[in-house]
Amino acid sequence: MNRRRGGMTLGLLCAMAVLGAPGLAGTAYAAPEPPAARTAPGKSLEQVRKEIEDLYRQAGTATDAYNQAVADTKRQSDQIVALAKQIAAGQDRITVLKNRAGAAARAQYRSGGLPPAAQLAMSEDPTRFLDGADRLRQGEKATADTLSELNKTQADLEQYSKDATAHWQELEANRVKQETAKNEIEKKIKAAEELENKLEAEEKARLLQLEQEAQYQAQKAWLNTGALKDVKGAATDAGRKAVQYATAQIGKPYVWGAEGPDGFDCSGLTSQAWLAAGKGIPRTSQEQLRLLKKVPLKEMRPGDLIIYFDDASHVAMYVGDGAMVHAxxxxxxxxxxxxGSMPIKAVVRPDA
Structure with missing residues (x-):
């Protein structure tokens, strides 16, 4: 068997082993026709499976929105803190400038506040007066500079205050988005769990078989297109580290909004894996799609991220040989x- 053919077979075998699907020596495993779910009259168990899958998909989309709102909230909060520091520093600077301007005014008062011509007329020593006049001009310039800086600092403070107000409004808006997304996630997950909890133990086992069968069939169809025919990319050092981190998390539960160490959502896993490899990437699958470099499927290499579904609501990490790791x-x-067990939208590369 040549290397190319072997790679494709290994990819399929890998998927088989993971999904618990049958081997290649025969046709794809076809689960026996399951009985209709007892708690869903008129619906087959396959229809129930698709309904549950759709609810979890919607929860995944809401999770991405939640994660983005969390990231935006943190960014706005950090900007407000930075502006608060600038405002405090500006207020301290104004105090210093006002004291300096006050000192100049007091000095002028002590000199009697006479104009230079009058002082020249009253001076018995013109040379001494000219020296004093030069110092006076320097003092006037310093006072003018102080007042100019004072005005600029006050203008800056006004702008900082406006910016802080705008960021605060955005912060509150993001908090509302975060709460809305959280409610949507919890609603969809609850609906899916209620559907599943109505099933008997035997039906739940069949449901898992149907889920595995659907993934197996999708992977098989994807491989049959020759999608992996030209995929030969080797992982970079950073890519290997990212893959090592991601695969070390196998067995940990999916927890929406989580970035580890005890649980992960899909983009929490991929972002933390690349952070462990020394590369910070966006937190959400949609932002990973938007901001990371897209690469053709044929150039895919271990460590690259695979974005799934039209709304980019799921992400996984390619590990080689047609397999990926994901939450x-x-x-x-x-x-x-x-x-290929889910519809691929794009492949992106964190270490392009």
Whole structure:
């Protein structure tokens, strides 16, 4: 068997092992027709599976919105803190400038506040007066500079205050988005769990089989397109470190909004894996798609991120040989699966 063919087979075998699907020596495993869910009259268990899957998909989309709102809230909060420091420093500077201007005014008062011509007329020593006049001009310039800086600092403070108000309003708006997304996540997960909890133990086991079968069939169809035919990219050092981190998390539960160490959501896993490799990347799958470099599928290499679904609501890390590691959904654990077991939207590269 040549290397290319072997790579494709290894990818499929990897997906088989992970998904618990049958081997290649025969047709794809076809689960026996399951009975209709007892608690859902008129619906087959496959229909129930798709309904549950759709609810978790919606929860995943809301999770991405929640994570983005959290990131935006933190950024706005940091900017408000920075502006507060600038305002405090500006107020201290104004105090210093006012004291300096006051000292200049008091000095002029002590000199009688006479104009230079009058002082020249009253002076018995013109040379001494000229020296004093020069110092007076320097003092006047310093006073003018002080007043100019004072005005600029006051203008800066006004702008800082406006900026802080704007950031505060954005902070509050992001908090509202965060709470809205959280409620949406909890609602969708609760609905999915209620559907699943109505099933008997045997039906739950069949449901898992159907889930694995759907992923197996999707992976098999993807491989049959020859998608991996030209994929030969080797991981960089950073990519290997990212893969090592991600695969070390296998078995830990999916927890929405989590970035470890005890649980992860999908983008929490990929962002933390690359952080462990020394590269900070965006927190959400949608931002990872938007900001990281897109690469053609044929150039995919271990460590690259695979973005799934049209709304970019899921992300996984490619580990090679047609497999990926990801945090699937609530109720599941970090695992390896076939890279083509879900609809691929794009491949992005953190260390481009």
């Amino acid at each position: 699937p959904r609530p109720g599941r654990k970090v695992t390896m699966a076939g890279a």
